[in-house]
Amino acid sequence: MFVRATYDREKKTVHYFDADGNETLYIGGSFAWRTSNPGNLTKPHAYVMKSAIGYAQRTSKAKSFFIIFPDRAAGQEAHQKLLKSVYGDSTIRSMITVYAPPSENDTEDYIGFVTKKAGVSSTDVIGSLPDDKFKAVAAAMEQKEGWVPGVIKPLGKPVQVQMLDKLNQPFAGQPMQIKGASASFDAKTNENGELPWIYSGLLGQDVNIVYKRAQDDHENVGKISTSSASNAFTFNAPYHLIPTRPRLHAKDESGRPRVHIVQPGETLSSIAAKYGTTTDAMVGANGLKDANHIYAQQHLKIPLDGAPSQSANQTPAPMASTTPHTPVAPAAPASASSTHANGATVTSAAAHSTPATTSQAPGATSTGATPSAAGSATSSPPASAAASTAGVVHQHAPNGHPQTVVSSPTLEPSGAVWCSRFPGSASLDSLNDSFKAKASAFITAMRDAHILVRINAALRPIQRSYLMFHAFEIAKGHESPDHVEPYPGVNIDWVHRSANGSMDLEASVKAAKEMCHGYGININSAMQAVGRPGRSRHNYGAAVDLNITGYVGKRVKDVTGNEVALSSFADLKHVGHGYGVNYYPHENMHWSDTGH
Incomplete structure (x- = not known):
C-alpha cells in the first residue's frame, strides 16, 4: 500500500512510496491512471480527504489540485462516495453539468455517453438508482475521464552511499561512476560526500562504485548489494593510502577559516587583523566597492595570504606599448548621455567611466568625447581604469538607425551562472552551535532507526537567499524584473533587454526560471516556498532541509x-519538536528552530 506520492508534471510521472520505504514510478499513461484517480477528483478547498496521499497540478496555470490515491480501488471508492454524498439528490444531467461544466467540457456529449453506457436516463436521480446502475454510472464516468495504463517501474528501497577520505572527512565534489548489471551513470559526491540514492530497480542488486580520477584512470572503490539488510554504506576512498597520488583536499596550512560571518560592530580592518591579512586583500578577495561598507551576517572570504586577490572577471592592466596611440579623451562624467541621430538618448550607469570606442551615426555628438571628422570618437582608458570601463554595444533602433548603448560594467545578467555564486552549505557544522546540537541529535536518532535522511541545505548566505527569492518571484510572475530592489554586493541585472533597449520580459522570466532550476526550486509545486532574504532561518544557521524516507513503521x-x-509523518514531526527541530508546513522538507 502506497502511503505518499509526488507528481512531476513535466515528466508525466508519479513517484509513489510505500510504508516499507520501497518506491515506484508510474510513467506515462493517462493522468487519471498515473494518479490512481479514475474520477479525476480535485481537492475540495481546505478539506483533506483521508485516502489522499498526494496532490497533482495538471497544468502550470491550473488552480485545482487533483488527488493522488494509493491505488485504483481507493480512487473508485472516493469517487462513488462523492457521487452519493454530494450529488445524491441530483439528476444525472444536473450532476454532470456541475461535475463537467460546459466551460471546460462538452457537457451534452458527456451526458449522452454516460446514460448510454450505463443504460439510464438523464432525469434519473443518483440516490434512487439501484446499486448495479449506480456503479455502472460511476464506471461510465471513469471511462469518459480516461484510464490509459502507462509503465510501472518498481525502484525498490533507496540505498545511500557516503564517501570519506583517509581522515574520515567527507570526500566532496569528486567524480564517481555507479555501475550496475542493468545500467550505469556518472555522478559527483555532494558536500557531505554522498552520492545520489541508488535503486535496485534501476541498476540491479550488485552495484560497483568507481572513482573516475581521469578519463582513463578509474579505480574501483567497492561493491554494495542493494538487497542487503543495510540501506546505507560508507567507504573510505582507497587512493588516499597511495602516497604517490596527488592530495585532493588542499587545506590552508595556517588553519584559518575560509569564510567569516560579519558580526554587529565589526569593521573590515578589524576582521582583516583577526585573520592576519590586510584590508586591501579583503577588498580584493570579496570584490568590495567600499571598504567602509559591510553589514551584519555578510559572508566574507578570507584570502590565504596578505596580497589582494584579483577578481576573475577583472581585466589585467595592459602592458606598456611603444606604439603611438590616440591621446586619452576626458572621462565622461557620471550619468553621461549620448545623443544619436535617431533622437535616442542612452545614459551610462557607470560614473567616471570612459568607453573605449563609440560609433555613431553621421552628425551625432557625444558628451565627454571629442568627435572626429568621421563622426566617431576614440579614447583609451588609463591602465588603472581598464577593469571599470563601461561596455559598448552597437545596436540598431527599430527604424534601422544605428545607436550605441553604454552599459554598466558592474551588473551581470541573471541566469543559471548565478547559482554557483554565494554557495550555501549542506553540512551540520555550518549551523549555529545551539541548533547544530539539536539537529544532530534528531538526525542521529532517525539514522539509528534505519531511516534514510539526506541533508539538502543548512547555512545559506543572505545573498543566496536574495537570488533564490527574487528568481522564484519573477519565475512565478509575482514580481516584475524591473522592480527588484538591488542588494549590496550582488551585482545582478534582473532585466534582460531587447535590441531597442526595452525590457524583454520573456527573456527575463526565462533566466529566472533557469536560476530556479539550478537552485532545485520547483516552481510548479504548490508546496514550494522560498524565504525572503534575512527572514529565512537558513541565513542564521538555524534551519536544515531534510529529505526523509522510509520512516513509517520504524521506532525512533x-x-x-x-x-x-x-x-505517520505527524509522529515524526512530534519527535522532531521534542528535539527542538520544528517542521515548517509551508515549505517542503524545511525544519528549523522556530518552525519558520
Whole structure:
C-alpha cells in the first residue's frame, strides 16, 4: 500500500512510496491512471480527504489540485462516495453539468455517453438508482475521464552511499561512476560526500562504485548489494593510502577559516587583523566597492595570504606599448548621455567611466568625447581604469538607425551562472552551535532507526537567499524584473533587454526560471516556498532541509530516550519538536528552530 506520492508534471510521472520505504514510478499513461484517480477528483478547498496521499497540478496555470490515491480501488471508492454524498439528490444531467461544466467540457456529449453506457436516463436521480446502475454510472464516468495504463517501474528501497577520505572527512565534489548489471551513470559526491540514492530497480542488486580520477584512470572503490539488510554504506576512498597520488583536499596550512560571518560592530580592518591579512586583500578577495561598507551576517572570504586577490572577471592592466596611440579623451562624467541621430538618448550607469570606442551615426555628438571628422570618437582608458570601463554595444533602433548603448560594467545578467555564486552549505557544522546540537541529535536518532535522511541545505548566505527569492518571484510572475530592489554586493541585472533597449520580459522570466532550476526550486509545486532574504532561518544557521524516507513503521528514540512508533509523518514531526527541530508546513522538507 502506497502511503505518499509526488507528481512531476513535466515528466508525466508519479513517484509513489510505500510504508516499507520501497518506491515506484508510474510513467506515462493517462493522468487519471498515473494518479490512481479514475474520477479525476480535485481537492475540495481546505478539506483533506483521508485516502489522499498526494496532490497533482495538471497544468502550470491550473488552480485545482487533483488527488493522488494509493491505488485504483481507493480512487473508485472516493469517487462513488462523492457521487452519493454530494450529488445524491441530483439528476444525472444536473450532476454532470456541475461535475463537467460546459466551460471546460462538452457537457451534452458527456451526458449522452454516460446514460448510454450505463443504460439510464438523464432525469434519473443518483440516490434512487439501484446499486448495479449506480456503479455502472460511476464506471461510465471513469471511462469518459480516461484510464490509459502507462509503465510501472518498481525502484525498490533507496540505498545511500557516503564517501570519506583517509581522515574520515567527507570526500566532496569528486567524480564517481555507479555501475550496475542493468545500467550505469556518472555522478559527483555532494558536500557531505554522498552520492545520489541508488535503486535496485534501476541498476540491479550488485552495484560497483568507481572513482573516475581521469578519463582513463578509474579505480574501483567497492561493491554494495542493494538487497542487503543495510540501506546505507560508507567507504573510505582507497587512493588516499597511495602516497604517490596527488592530495585532493588542499587545506590552508595556517588553519584559518575560509569564510567569516560579519558580526554587529565589526569593521573590515578589524576582521582583516583577526585573520592576519590586510584590508586591501579583503577588498580584493570579496570584490568590495567600499571598504567602509559591510553589514551584519555578510559572508566574507578570507584570502590565504596578505596580497589582494584579483577578481576573475577583472581585466589585467595592459602592458606598456611603444606604439603611438590616440591621446586619452576626458572621462565622461557620471550619468553621461549620448545623443544619436535617431533622437535616442542612452545614459551610462557607470560614473567616471570612459568607453573605449563609440560609433555613431553621421552628425551625432557625444558628451565627454571629442568627435572626429568621421563622426566617431576614440579614447583609451588609463591602465588603472581598464577593469571599470563601461561596455559598448552597437545596436540598431527599430527604424534601422544605428545607436550605441553604454552599459554598466558592474551588473551581470541573471541566469543559471548565478547559482554557483554565494554557495550555501549542506553540512551540520555550518549551523549555529545551539541548533547544530539539536539537529544532530534528531538526525542521529532517525539514522539509528534505519531511516534514510539526506541533508539538502543548512547555512545559506543572505545573498543566496536574495537570488533564490527574487528568481522564484519573477519565475512565478509575482514580481516584475524591473522592480527588484538591488542588494549590496550582488551585482545582478534582473532585466534582460531587447535590441531597442526595452525590457524583454520573456527573456527575463526565462533566466529566472533557469536560476530556479539550478537552485532545485520547483516552481510548479504548490508546496514550494522560498524565504525572503534575512527572514529565512537558513541565513542564521538555524534551519536544515531534510529529505526523509522510509520512516513509517520504524521506532525512533525521542529526546527522552523512549522509543516512538512512527505510523505517520505527524509522529515524526512530534519527535522532531521534542528535539527542538520544528517542521515548517509551508515549505517542503524545511525544519528549523522556530518552525519558520
